Amino acid sequence: MPTMADVARHAGVSVATVSHVLNDTRPVLPHTRQAVLDAVERLGYTPNTLARSLVTSRTRSIGLAVSAISNPYFTEILQGVEAGALEHGYSLLIADPHDDPEHERKVVQLLHERRVDGMIVAPSADPRALVAYLRRHAVPAVFLDRLVDTCGEDDPPFDQVCAESAGPVAELVTHLAGLGHRRIALVAGLAGLSTTSERITGYRHGLAAAGLPYDERLVVHGDSAAAGGERATAALLSLAATPTALVTANNAMTIGALRALRDRGLSVPDDMALCCFDDFAWADLFSPRLTAIAQPSKEIGAQAVRVLLDRLAAPELPARTVRLPCAFVHRTSCGCPEQTPRHPEHPEHPEHPAKGTPS
Secondary structure (H helix, E strand, O other), X not given: OOOHHHHHHHHOOOHHHHHHHHHOOOOOOHHHHHHHHHHHHHHOOOOOHHHHHHHHOOOOEEEEEOOOOOOOHHHHHHHHHXXXXXXXXXXXXXXXXXXXXXXXXXXHHHHHHOOOOEEEEOOOOOOHHHHHHHHHOOOOEEEEOOOOOOOOOOOOOOEEEEEOOHHHHHHHHHHHHHOOOOOEEEEEOOOOXXXXXXXXXXXXXXXXXXXXXXXXXXXXXOOOOHHHHHHHHHHHHOOOOOOOEEEEOOHHHHHHHHHHHHHOXXXXXXXXXXXXXXXXXXXXXXXXXXXXXXXXXXXXXXXXXXXXXXHXXXXXXXXXXXXXXXXXXXXXXXXXXXXXXXXXXXXXXXXXXXXXXXX
């Protein structure tokens, strides 16, 4: 098996130079770097990552804790994280916390014991144990999608990456109001999540912008799940004065809402106009096609990797929150006739982002 010394002899450089090229620890002249990479390729050299980790105290691995199995939205984020990690030479260890605070702390501890260099975590609705563990062990971490309010703590807050929520939901509401709807309901997500509270805020802002009153009976929590979305929609349909339009706050609840409407023999948009937060692969295949807010899911994941690597390179940097814009994807479930989409249906590269609130 070829060694680093073999690579150095073949490239005509020192072993230290080979190490700097492979570990990216010091700038190397482009032609020298290429000579090393050519030698690695020609000899079939494979770096000993275990030995390297013992020397550098780095494993070049990232821990990712997201509920990707139970929440399809996180699957695309996972793809972005994986691509970003691979681009920078990092491996990925994945654990699913199932949105359960106790299990969340356990899987984060498990990842930490595997000596990952840092973590990317989509926190649960009650992340206190998670935050305490990360702080106690000084684990570099980035919170993904859902923000954690750590203001007022003695220790500095964590880096965070998410999409805009309030502004895009307000745009959905004002769009429906512009079509003549006066009773617009919201199927909100799991209580305690920052995404849930921000989307409720956006809903209220949209009503205010349209000159419509806020009615708390028109906001029902669907717990960010399909079954919850179905229950919430059924509750809204049981009101004495039912809504004429519905905004669902994530893709799973959209499926539940559609099921509840179907079971009652109601059609979209004739009996109920529908707009949803979260575009997804099948949204364009439904009849009618779903008007949606598309999040840049893969870019959120890739950005989280970049933010974490910045933190590893410069631990003294101030913590930052990065918010990415969403795109309004105009289809027909809102009640508008079939037409050329108002915005491109490419959530990863929204050329016309939905309006958002500043971070």
